[in-house]
Every structure is written in structure tokens, then in C-alpha cells.
Amino acid sequence: MKQYRHLIRPYLIWSLVLVVIPLFLIVFYAFTEEGNEVLTFSFTWKNFARFLEATYLNVILKSFWLGFITTAICLLLGYPLAYFISRFSEKAQDTLILLVTIPMWINMLLRTYAWMNLLSDNGIINQLLGRLNLGPVSMMYTDFSVLVGLVCNFMPFMIIPIHTSLCKMDKSLLEAAMDLGANRVQTFWKVTWKLSMPGVVNGVMMVFLLAVSSFVIPKLLGGGQYMLIGNLIESQFISVGDWNFGSAISMILAVIILISMRLMQKMDKLQQEE
Amino acid sequence: MKNKLIELRNLTKNFDDQQVLKGISLDIYENEFLTLLGPSGCGKTTTLRIIAGFEEPSDGQVLFNGIEISKVPPYKREVNTVFQKYALFPHLNVADNIAFGLNLKKVEKSVISQKVERMLKMVGLSGFENRDVTLLSGGQQQRVAIARALVNEPKVLLLDEPLGALDAKIRKQMQLELKKIQREVGITFVYVTHDQEEALSMSDAVVVMNNGEIQQIGTPTDIYNEPENRFVASFIGESNIIEGHMIRDYLVEFDDFQFECVDKGFEDNEEVEVVLRPEDLDIVEPEHAKITGVVRDITFKGVHYEIMIETEKRMYNVHTTDYAPVGKKIGLLFGPEDIHVMCKMGAY
Numbered sequence: 001m002k003q004y005r006h007l008i009r010p011y012l013i014w015s016l017v018l019v020v021i022p023l024f025l026i027v028f029y030a031f032t033e034e035g036n037e038v039l040t041f042s043f044t045w046k047n048f049a050r051f052l053e054a055t056y057l058n059v060i061l062k063s064f065w066l067g068f069i070t071t072a073i074c075l076l077l078g079y080p081l082a083y084f085i086s087r088f089s090e091k092a093q094d095t096l097i098l099l100v101t102i103p104m105w106i107n108m109l110l111r112t113y114a115w116m117n118l119l120s121d122n123g124i125i126n127q128l129l130g131r132l133n134l135g136p137v138s139m140m141y142t143d144f145s146v147l148v149g150l151v152c153n154f155m156p157f158m159i160i161p162i163h164t165s166l167c168k169m170d171k172s173l174l175e176a177a178m179d180l181g182a183n184r185v186q187t188f189w190k191v192t193w194k195l196s197m198p199g200v201v202n203g204v205m206m207v208f209l210l211a212v213s214s215f216v217i218p219k220l221l222g223g224g225q226y227m228l229i230g231n232l233i234e235s236q237f238i239s240v241g242d243w244n245f246g247s248a249i250s251m252i253l254a255v256i257i258l259i260s261m262r263l264m265q266k267m268d269k270l271q272q273e274e
Numbered sequence: 275m276k277n278k279l280i281e282l283r284n285l286t287k288n289f290d291d292q293q294v295l296k297g298i299s300l301d302i303y304e305n306e307f308l309t310l311l312g313p314s315g316c317g318k319t320t321t322l323r324i325i326a327g328f329e330e331p332s333d334g335q336v337l338f339n340g341i342e343i344s345k346v347p348p349y350k351r352e353v354n355t356v357f358q359k360y361a362l363f364p365h366l367n368v369a370d371n372i373a374f375g376l377n378l379k380k381v382e383k384s385v386i387s388q389k390v391e392r393m394l395k396m397v398g399l400s401g402f403e404n405r406d407v408t409l410l411s412g413g414q415q416q417r418v419a420i421a422r423a424l425v426n427e428p429k430v431l432l433l434d435e436p437l438g439a440l441d442a443k444i445r446k447q448m449q450l451e452l453k454k455i456q457r458e459v460g461i462t463f464v465y466v467t468h469d470q471e472e473a474l475s476m477s478d479a480v481v482v483m484n485n486g487e488i489q490q491i492g493t494p495t496d497i498y499n500e501p502e503n504r505f506v507a508s509f510i511g512e513s514n515i516i517e518g519h520m521i522r523d524y525l526v527e528f529d530d531f532q533f534e535c536v537d538k539g540f541e542d543n544e545e546v547e548v549v550l551r552p553e554d555l556d557i558v559e560p561e562h563a564k565i566t567g568v569v570r571d572i573t574f575k576g577v578h579y580e581i582m583i584e585t586e587k588r589m590y591n592v593h594t595t596d597y598a599p600v601g602k603k604i605g606l607l608f609g610p611e612d613i614h615v616m617c618k619m620g621a622y
Contacts (some may be wrong), residue, residue, distance in 0.1 A: 173363060175328055177363075
């Protein structure tokens with residue numbers, strides 16, 4: 001193995017240029033503002049202070065709320081599905097997991113446009129509802145359409161880690177639990193659920209992270225006025241041109257996410273120790 | 275007389291189109307150490323799993339204290355299992371693993387900790403309460419698995435090749451301990467193994483199985499000394515198996531000689547098979563014996579020599595403390611009680 005170690009170097013350079021340096025630039029922009037002719041920039045807390053305005057706080061609250069709901073729905077739908085898949089024979093499991101991941105092979109934008117077509121006022125769903133004299137129902141540019149987009153896009157990130165941890169579980173543990181007097185429900189909560197926790201934690205973190213920081217899906221499915229933190233950052237960089245403020249929001253988002261991940265891990269540990 | 279605890283009546287089990295149990299009938303008594311012995315795939319584990327409730331028999335009955343239980347789920351049965359690979363819960367420590375069953379029954383916390391402590395003492399793991407089960411050695415995990423099952427005070431403990439994954443020395447030690455534990459707690463143990471030595475040294479009763487059928491049920495001495503057929507004789511211990519026929523009661527003929535024996539109840543001139551255990555044979559000067567032969571090979575085995583003797587008809591395996599050089603002509607001596615006559619059975 002050792003002789004291949006130098007092969008990592010191109011990758012290191014690559015990530016230095018594309019990940020580490022941009023991160024430093026974000027920190028740099030976040031703490032500076034444009035200065036005078038002598039010094040082109042100066043240190044400031046202003047960008048962070050500006051974030052405390054109610055408009056922006058509402059944006060971040062809404063983002064986290066939407067991230068939370070998306071994660072909860074993904075967990076509620078994804079766990080049973082992962083559990084269901086793990087009960088099949090190994091060959092069937094491979095096929096089913098492939099089916100779960102197939103949507104990810106298609107570009108996310110394309111998938112989102114497809115949802116726009118499905119959900120729009122004269123889309124397929126509304127046409128069907130119209131035939132049944134139930135519609136049309138306005139679904140586009142609402143919380144509902146954004147949630148549908150987020151959940152469908154991020155579901156595989158929930159299912160796959162949970163499925164992996166369920167597969168790794170020794171099936172004789174379930175028999176052992178039943179043997180010791182646990183009925184099916186008790187066996188699930190006392191053994192299966194506990195042992196799949198690492199998968200659940202991974203899935204929750206991934207989906208939450210992706211949902212909170214997403215901006216394309218809310219923009220397309222939520223319309224222009226639908227402002228989430230991802231859209232806010234995007235607009236600061238692209239349309240407003242205030243890179244300093246955009247960087248500050250990015251940093252705040254990163255810090256909040258880091259803190260919530262730590263809390264999540266702590267909670268997982270506490271639950272394991274119970 | 276001991277009470278029947280479990281009765282298996284004509285159990286059959288099919289997996290897909292394969293029949294793994296072909297009519298198992300067996301009585302298991304209170305306070306008995308019963309071993310299901312047989313080669314892999316003989317149906318012994320399936321039988322155990324049916325008693326535990328993990329499999330439902332395709333046909334037949336399982337009676338527990340006279341009540342049919344073959345449809346009762348495992349968590350409602352008064353039996354507990356020690357699994358082949360222990361199946362300890364990796365997310366719980368030693369004490370919580372053992373307390374699993376008691377916690378489900380909502381036993382008071384102080385009672386649980388007392389019982390757990392007592393169990394740990396019995397299996398020799400006092401002070402291990404807070405250890406991580408995944409960091410224990412195989413032998414220690416096995417003890418935790420036994421404690422976890424016994425703490426529920428089952429009527430029957432089922433053990434599925436529990437010593438299979440342990441190395442030889444610890445296995446020997448655990449055999450003695452299991453037997454000791456069984457006497458201490460005074461409940462029925464049903465033990466599954468493919469190791470004949472294990473079966474003979476621990477059991478009160480041995481059930482020899484092959485191809486989904488019971489070949490013989492008996493005490494270890496019966497099974498060893500009076501095998502009922504060729505399979506039992508060859509599976510348990512080494513043996514010389516010789517085809518012959520009964521002249522009449524107490525007289526058998528094989529290798530063109532007639533011998534007195536202690537067996538009766540066969541038909542006159544019935545084709546039979548005769549078992550001669552290698553350790554029952556002695557070597558003497560050729561003129562003192564009916565069957566004579568030439569030493570072809572001699573191996574020192576520590577306690578005895580293993581001598582291969584070629585006679586006119588076949589090769590005999592003899593275990594004796596006497597030495598004879600290769601090429602020497604010698605006679606084979608054995609008494610009437612050394613001859614075990616069995617019914618002839620289909621080809622093996």
C-alpha cells in the first residue's frame with residue numbers, strides 16, 4: 001500500500017484549490033467590507049449584525065423548519081421502505097436498491113422540471129383530478145410542492161444508510177430477542193431500531209444538510225418569492241453582488257449545521273447508553 | 275419415574291421440495307441432558323428450532339407438558355436458547371444482555387440486578403457487569419449467552435452447537451462446566467452437536483440422527499456398545515464392521531468362522547452386520563485364534579498402538595498396548611461380549 005501513497009497528491013492539491021482556499025475566501029469576505037482607495041478592504045462585524053434583522057432571521061427559521069419537515073418525512077417513509085427491502089433475498093435487495101438509486105442517475109434539475117410539469121395548474125395530476133371533477137388544485141409555488149421536490153430528491157440519502165445498517169445486523173439477534181420473550185413490536189424497538197441507529201443518524205444528517213442548504217428546488221418549485229437561506233446566499237452572490245454578506249450567511253449556516261450535527265451525535269450516544 | 279416434558283410426535287419439515295425431517299418422534303424428560311447427535315444436514319438443528327418455535331413443523335405435533343405448542347410463538351414458550359454464535363446484543367453491556375428477558379417481564383430493578391449477579395457468579399464472570407460484550411473472548415461470550423438464557427428460569431435450555439466456535443482446550447473445560455451447571459439448576463438441556471465425544475461425555479441420553487431420521491436413542495454406553503445399525507456404529511467411535519449371518523440365537527458366523535455371542539432375537543440365518551470395536555480386539559500368537567492375519571501397519575498413538583491387520587477377508591483395525599512388527603503373522607482374539615450384532619441396513 002505504501003508505494004501508492006504519493007498517488008494521493010493530485011487529489012490533495014485538487015481539494016486544496018477547490019475546497020480549502022474557497023473556504024478561507026468565504027471567511028475573509030465575511031469579516032470584511034470594501035474600504036477606501038488606500039486599503040481596499042477593512043475588517044468589520046457589520047455583515048453578521050445585518051443578519052440579525054427580522055427578515056433574515058425569518059428566512060433561516062423557515063429554512064430549518066423546512067429541513068426538519070423534509071428530514072422527518074424522509075425518515076418516516078424511508079425507514080419502513082429500507083426495512084422492507086432488507087427482508088428480501090440478497091439478489092432482490094440489489095435490484096430494489098438499484099430502483100431506489102435510479103432517479104439519482106438523472107440530473108437533479110431535470111427531475112425538478114419534471115415535478116413542475118406534474119404539479120403545475122394544467123399538469124398531469126390536475127388533468128386527472130379534473131376528469132374526476134375534483135380539481136384543479138393549485139399545487140405549484142407552495143410549501144407542498146417544495147416539500148415534494150425535497151423529499152423525492154433526498155429520499156435515497158435516507159434509505160441507503162438505513163438499509164446498510166439493517167443488512168449488517170445479525171438476524172439471529174432477532175431470534176434471540178424473541179427467545180427471551182420479546183414480541184415482534186418489542187423486538188423491533190429493543191433490537192432492530194437500536195442497531196439501525198447509526199444508519200438513521202447518517203441518513204438524518206445527510207438529508208437535513210442537503211435540505212437546509214438547497215436552493216435550486218425551492219427556487220423552481222417554490223417560485224421567485226420563496227426565500228430560503230440557500231436562495232438568500234445565491235441571490236447575494238449572483239444578483240445583489242454583495243459577496244461579503246453572502247459569505248457571512250454561508251458561515252452562519254455552516255456553524256449552525258455543525259452545532260446541530262454535534263447535538264445529534266450526542267443524542268444518539270445518550271440513547272445508546274440508556 | 276421422571277415426567278415427560280416435551281413430546282415430539284412424528285415431526286416432518288420440508289424446505290422447498292426438500293424433506294429435512296422425516297418423522298421425528300422423541301420424548302424428552304424433566305431434568306435430562308439430552309443430545310441430538312448427527313452429521314451436518316441431518317436435521318438436528320431444525321428439530322431444535324422447532325422446539326424453540328423458530329420453525330413450524332410441516333406436519334406432526336410438539337407437546338409441552340402435554341399441551342400442543344407447535345403454533346405458539348417463541349416468546350410465549352418456556353424454553354430459552356443458547357445460539358451457535360451466541361447472538362449477544364452488541365448495543366448492550368454484559369449485565370443488560372443478561373437482564374434483557376427480565377426487563378421485558380418488568381421485573382423490579384433490584385431483583386434484576388441480584389439475579390444478574392447470581393448468574394454471573396455461576397458462569398464465573400463476576401465483576402463483568404459493565405463490560406462491552408463485543409470485546410469478550412469466545413468462551414466469555416458463551417458464558418454470557420448461557421447466563422442470559424438461564425436467568426429466565428426456563429423449563430428447558432436449548433443449546434445449538436454452543437461450543438462449536440471455541441478452541442479445543444476451552445471446549446473441554448466448557449463441557450465440564452455445562453454439565454455442572456445443568457446439575458446445579460436441575461432443568462432439561464437439549465444439546466445439539468456433531469461431536470460424538472462431546473455427546474458421549476455430557477449426556478444422559480443421546481439421539482443419533484441421520485438424513486432427517488432418528489437412528490438410535492439411548493444412553494451413551496448403549497449407543498457406543500450396542501449400536502443398532504451400521505450408521506451409528508461408524509459415526510460413533512471407530513469400528514470394524516463385518517457382514518455375516520446369525521446361525522441361531524447366541525451364534526453368529528462371519529469371515530467363515532462361527533463365534534459365540536450375546537445377541538439374540540434375530541431370525542435363524544438372518545443377514546446381519548457385526549461390530550468389533552478396535553479396542554476390544556487383542557493380538558495373540560496365530561495358533562490361539564480363529565482369525566489370523568499379517569500386520570500391515572502400526573502407528574503409535576500414545577496410550578495404545580493402532581495396528582492394521584490384513585486377514586484373508588479384510589483389513590482389521592486394532593487398538594492395543596501390545597507391539598507387533600510389520601509383516602508378523604498374528605491371530606485376532608475377542609470374546610463373545612465383544613461381538614455386537616446389528617440389523618443389516620441399506621447401503622452407506
